[in-house]
Amino acid sequence: MLHVDIFTLGIFQVHSYLMYDDVTQEAVLIDTGKDPVEILDTLRRKNLDLKLLLYTHTHIDHIEGHQLIREAYPDLPAWVHAADQFWIDALPMQAQMFRMPVPEPPVITGYVEPGHVFSLSHCTIEARFCPGHTPGGVSYYVPEGPFLFTGDTLFAGAIGRTDFPRGDFNTLMHSISTQILTLPDETIVYSGHGPVTTIGNERAGNPYLAPIV
Ligand SMILES: [Zn+2]
Ligand SMILES: [Zn+2]
Structure with a gap:
């Protein structure tokens, strides 16, 4: 059975998610908070076998903790969409915006193509390209959950900011409409900040989605 452990880290209270299967012990980490x-x-403690690190996007709060993970798992494959390399290259600017020390850039081993499917022995993870909050935002859909890890594209009752460089409101709404609201209502939504929700809850009650539902 698939489990999701939630870790809320750093001053931005960003969620990192550890999804694992209790039979195969295979695990996937989504984002690396401080x-x-x-x-x-x-x-x-759970004797898990970490196979994969997936980034929803590369704003500083979602990558801050990558070094500690990398030291423990030097060969861990780590993926992000190529368009978010822009935000990795801009880490000094991101750090300056929040008056933080500049972290080392995360090691990326692969660029996620839209629709790419990662196969583990117990589940599949489909990359749904969701630009708008950042140019390379990705939501990760796990039909066996069903789970969706949205990063900062969609929150319980809210949507991601689009006022950062290369953010775009219309692009974000299009991503949510075509890549997220097309999923089943029972899909559990694990977003980058705030409470866990479902597609059904957001379809029914998220005021930002009213124009597109
Ligand atoms: Zn963000
Ligand atoms: Zn965030």
């Missing part, structure tokens, strides 16, 4: 010591402890 100081992810608890994530490493959980991996060891």
Whole structure:
């Protein structure tokens, strides 16, 4: 059975998600918030086999903790959409915006193509390209859950900001309409910040989605 552990880290209270199967022990990490010591402890305590690191996007709060994970898992494949390389290259600017030290850029081993399917022994993870909050935003859909990891594209009762460089409101709405609202109502939505929700809840009650539902 698939499980999702939630780790809320750093001043931005960003969620990192550890999805794992309790039979095969295979695990996938979605985003790396600051100081992810608890994530490493959980991996060891539950004896999990971390296979994959997937980034929803590369705003500083979602990548901040990558170094600790990389030290523990030097060969871990890590993926992001190529268009978000822009935000990795702009890490010094991101750090300056929030008066933070500049982190080392995360090691990326592959660029996610829209529709790419990652296959694990217990589940598949489909990359749904959701630009708008950032140019390379990706939501990851796991039909076996069903789960959707949306990063900062969609939140419970809200949507992602589009006022950062290369953000775009119409693009974000188009992404949500074509890549997210097309999923089943029972899909559990794990977003980058705030409470867990479902597609059905957001379709019915998210005021920002009223023009497109
Ligand atoms: Zn963001
Ligand atoms: Zn965020």
